[in-house]
Amino acid sequence: MGYNTLPYLVLFLPLSLIIYQVSGRNNRKYVLLIFSWIYFFLCSKKLIIYLLLTSAGVWLDGLAMQKSGGRKHLKTALAVLGVGGLFGVLLYLKYTNFFIGIVNTVMAGRGAGAAIPLRHMLVPIGISFYTLEAAGYLLEVYWGRQEADPDFVRVALFLGFFPQTMEGPIARYQDTAHQLTGGKPVTEQQLFDGVTRILWGMFKKIVIADRLSLIVTELYRNYAAYNGIMIPAAAVTYTMQLYMEFSGVMDIVIGSAGIFGIALPENFRQPFFSQSASEFWRRWHISLGVWLKTYLFYPVTTSGMTKKWNRFAGKKFGKYITKIGTSFLALTPVWLFNGLWHGASWHYIFYGVYYLVLLMIEVILEPAKKSFYKKTGFKKNGRFWTVFRILRTWLIIFTGELFFRAESLRAGIAMFRSGFHHIGIQRLWDGTLLKMGLDQADWLVILAGIAVVFAADLLKEKNFDIKASLAKKSLPVRWAAFYGLIFAVLIFGAYGPGYQPVDLIYAGF
Amino acid sequence: MDVKKISIKEKAGFAIGLVVLLLIGSFFFNYYAMNSLGSHSLKRRAAVVRLQKEKKDTIEVLIIGDSESYTTVSPMQVWKDTGYTMYVGGQSGQTMNEMLTMLETGLDTQHPKAVLIETNALYRTSGNLNQLQEMIATKAASILPIFQYHDLWKNAIIKPAGEALNMAGKGFDIRDSVKPYTGSPDYMKQTSKEQEIPRVNQILFDRIAELCRQNGVSLILYSGPSPVNYTMEKHNRLARLASQYDLQYIDMNMETKEIGIDWNKDTLDRGDHMNISGAEKTTAYMETVLKTLNLTDRRKDPAYQEWNDLAETYQKQASGAIARIRGGAQGENK
Numbered sequence: 001m002g003y004n005t006l007p008y009l010v011l012f013l014p015l016s017l018i019i020y021q022v023s024g025r026n027n028r029k030y031v032l033l034i035f036s037w038i039y040f041f042l043c044s045k046k047l048i049i050y051l052l053l054t055s056a057g058v059w060l061d062g063l064a065m066q067k068s069g070g071r072k073h074l075k076t077a078l079a080v081l082g083v084g085g086l087f088g089v090l091l092y093l094k095y096t097n098f099f100i101g102i103v104n105t106v107m108a109g110r111g112a113g114a115a116i117p118l119r120h121m122l123v124p125i126g127i128s129f130y131t132l133e134a135a136g137y138l139l140e141v142y143w144g145r146q147e148a149d150p151d152f153v154r155v156a157l158f159l160g161f162f163p164q165t166m167e168g169p170i171a172r173y174q175d176t177a178h179q180l181t182g183g184k185p186v187t188e189q190q191l192f193d194g195v196t197r198i199l200w201g202m203f204k205k206i207v208i209a210d211r212l213s214l215i216v217t218e219l220y221r222n223y224a225a226y227n228g229i230m231i232p233a234a235a236v237t238y239t240m241q242l243y244m245e246f247s248g249v250m251d252i253v254i255g256s257a258g259i260f261g262i263a264l265p266e267n268f269r270q271p272f273f274s275q276s277a278s279e280f281w282r283r284w285h286i287s288l289g290v291w292l293k294t295y296l297f298y299p300v301t302t303s304g305m306t307k308k309w310n311r312f313a314g315k316k317f318g319k320y321i322t323k324i325g326t327s328f329l330a331l332t333p334v335w336l337f338n339g340l341w342h343g344a345s346w347h348y349i350f351y352g353v354y355y356l357v358l359l360m361i362e363v364i365l366e367p368a369k370k371s372f373y374k375k376t377g378f379k380k381n382g383r384f385w386t387v388f389r390i391l392r393t394w395l396i397i398f399t400g401e402l403f404f405r406a407e408s409l410r411a412g413i414a415m416f417r418s419g420f421h422h423i424g425i426q427r428l429w430d431g432t433l434l435k436m437g438l439d440q441a442d443w444l445v446i447l448a449g450i451a452v453v454f455a456a457d458l459l460k461e462k463n464f465d466i467k468a469s470l471a472k473k474s475l476p477v478r479w480a481a482f483y484g485l486i487f488a489v490l491i492f493g494a495y496g497p498g499y500q501p502v503d504l505i506y507a508g509f
Numbered sequence: 510m511d512v513k514k515i516s517i518k519e520k521a522g523f524a525i526g527l528v529v530l531l532l533i534g535s536f537f538f539n540y541y542a543m544n545s546l547g548s549h550s551l552k553r554r555a556a557v558v559r560l561q562k563e564k565k566d567t568i569e570v571l572i573i574g575d576s577e578s579y580t581t582v583s584p585m586q587v588w589k590d591t592g593y594t595m596y597v598g599g600q601s602g603q604t605m606n607e608m609l610t611m612l613e614t615g616l617d618t619q620h621p622k623a624v625l626i627e628t629n630a631l632y633r634t635s636g637n638l639n640q641l642q643e644m645i646a647t648k649a650a651s652i653l654p655i656f657q658y659h660d661l662w663k664n665a666i667i668k669p670a671g672e673a674l675n676m677a678g679k680g681f682d683i684r685d686s687v688k689p690y691t692g693s694p695d696y697m698k699q700t701s702k703e704q705e706i707p708r709v710n711q712i713l714f715d716r717i718a719e720l721c722r723q724n725g726v727s728l729i730l731y732s733g734p735s736p737v738n739y740t741m742e743k744h745n746r747l748a749r750l751a752s753q754y755d756l757q758y759i760d761m762n763m764e765t766k767e768i769g770i771d772w773n774k775d776t777l778d779r780g781d782h783m784n785i786s787g788a789e790k791t792t793a794y795m796e797t798v799l800k801t802l803n804l805t806d807r808r809k810d811p812a813y814q815e816w817n818d819l820a821e822t823y824q825k826q827a828s829g830a831i832a833r834i835r836g837g838a839q840g841e842n843k
Contacts, residue, residue, distance in 0.1 A: 189513065444666065479526060496659065
């Protein structure tokens with residue numbers, strides 16, 4: 001039951017809101033938990049057992065760590081058990097076949113006989129998301145930054161809150177858990193803001209992303225049939241689809257939670273205005289970036305191994321090399337994890353390594369960059385250089401997404417290489433691209449839709465508050481804006497006869 | 510925006526304005542769909558629009574179902590042979606929700622004496638949640654057609670060339686390709702096992718049966734000959750369903766010899782559907798059932814002259830196609 005579907009929007013969400021609202025303040029957390037588990041059950045049926053066991057295990061493990069007092073070894077053992085258990089289950093369910101594949105390839109290379117058969121694994125919805133949240137909570141308790149929560153309902157809700165189940169955002173316990181059990185009533189303001197946000201998300205998802213899905217599917221599925229300009233076209237259309245879809249669904253998710261008065265963390269902050277790869281990752285899938293920074297990057301940076309390196313390299317090679325080495329030590333696990341987290345496939349690992357290399361290049365070139373600006377006298381923040389850096393970042397993003405979406409690493413490499421053959425730029429307008437499952441009218445909607453979203457992003461980037469500005473307008477203008485949004489979704493949405501429903505992309509991760 | 514500062518009057522005004530706009534939009538799109546468009550623009554909605562455009566109270570028998578329905582019974586042949594007015598409201602891959610909509614559409618403008626359901630759709634499911642989604646969407650579209658016809662604005666940009674809505678076959682098109690079925694002709698192997706009908710489909714079937722009962726319409730179940738789609742397990746369950754509701758069930762898969770199906774020539778696509786040669790035989794078989802329903806022969810009624818004209822054209826085209834299929838084609842024709 002995707003968040004953009006009618007059963008969610010007109011049945012599940014309203015029903016949960018009504019029952020939540022009519023329940024007493026103390027019972028509201030139970031209502032949320034029951035609806036969250038029902039939601040999970042509707043999506044994953046009996047696999048809800050994984051969520052239930054995770055919730056119970058994490059709750060108990062947190063309490064046990066808390067009670068371990070000064071016994072550091074016991075606390076560490078409990079943390080290892082908890083976090084190890086969480087990632088063990090994730091590894092088993094999502095990555096068993098990937099590792100079997102590797103073993104089989106190695107065995108075949110050595111001429112060994114029968115291959116290990118692949119297993120049919122059923123994976124519960126959102127396991128990649130709730131595993132990170134659960135591990136984050138346990139680590140916070142282990143480091144003493146968070147008291148273990150004695151309230152099982154709060155822990156269970158933190159891991160299973162239904163708007164977050166499918167695609168996150170990956171919240172931190174200290175940021176959201178207490179809101180979940182606060183039992184505050186739904187206010188008119190929350191309802192209005194939430195519904196507006198949901199509508200905006202629906203616009204991105206069903207007006208733009210679902211239309212692009214047709215063309216993206218064709219270009220990536222039959223990639224061998226395309227080359228030249230069609231490859232950048234594939235990269236750009238997929239990047240647009242992914243942004244419109246993922247950020248659109250996040251709008252629906254944050255809007256849904258907002259109606260209950262729960263502020264979930266934002267996952268996007270105008271990513272296409274980034275001026276470097278590292279900035280892009282501070283604006284794109286922010287909650288994953290924050291998790292990786294908090295629970296991988298910082299611990300590695302402050303680990304004994306890194307400290308040893310800093311001492312050793314500081315004396316031997318100087319500041320510059322030391323910084324490069326430290327960055328490499330801390331960024332490598334982050335980006336390998338990032339790649340693998342998205343899925344058990346080499347092209348996801350490549351995607352992680354791709355950004356690792358880019359970020360390392362950023363670190364290596366930092367002094368040269370500074371020197372360049374100093375010597376040439378160019379203004380770093382001048383309009384030309386800003387636009388140049390944004391466009392360069394787009395190139396980086398599109399290339400990365402080409403590999404990310406490819407059917408496999410081999411397919412990604414083949415696509416990348418074929419992009420340099422028979423450029424044939426006329427295919428952008430001679431019908432090859434334009435008639436690939438879409439008609440003129442669809443393209444018009446896509447381009448206009450993207451323009452609207454980017455205009456909104458630009459205003460946000462300039463710290464212009466669209467909602468506040470709209471509130472100051474006269475009544476007819478305000479009404480026209482809301483009617484416009486509602487009817488844009490209703491009329492231009494890619495739903496109904498002639499359109500296939502498109503599953504949520506990140507729900508697959 | 511501070512909602513508290515908005516007066517109740519303003520809020521009510523906004524809601525009323527929204528409803529009015531939805532109604533105006535629905536009227537506009539519905540009118541446009543009914544009066545200006547061909548089948549290309551309407552896509553699968555064309556079947557519903559065609560049925561809506563049929564002259565009021567002229568159809569005595571309505572057939573609903575998926576592609577098995579519009580490849581097994583030809584209304585023009587039935588007219589020519591018996592003078593009964595029949596309409597096939599079938600759609601490719603029709604779901605039970607769509608079947609219900611088609612029936613409701615038919616009952617809105619017609620007073621059929623009988624409704625024939627081709628049963629293949631009873632086994633079509635896309636999962637409970639998807640069916641629920643479809644159910645809500647169908648209901649919303651029936652109240653506010655803007656949900657169903659919303660994308661027709663595209664016709665203002667793309668002018669669909671030369672696509673008239675084909676009303677001639679009364680929901681049936683002549684299909685003259687041949688791809689023989691090479692499997693066993695005894696595909697209905699005796700067994701007492703049953704293949705269960707998905708739960709949601711049973712609920713929707715119940716609503717269809719109830720709707721027919723309320724409107725005094727005889728409901729008949731039938732299964733067109735199709736080794737690809739039918740088995741004895743399905744037959745057993747469908748027969749039990751018919752008996753539960755006290756309905757007549759005709760399974761042509763059990764009567765292929767009597768009907769005279771030639772699997773080398775009568776199938777369009779290796780046993781999935783009938784072509785015109787097969788449809789001519791299955792229609793003739795269905796006529797024997799229709800004759801028991803006390804329907805009216807209207808061939809001499811001047812109000813139905815148009816049907817005679819259409820039947821004449823149909824007869825010429827169908828005879829030619831059947832002769833081509835039965836005359837020469839060995840193996841694959843097209």
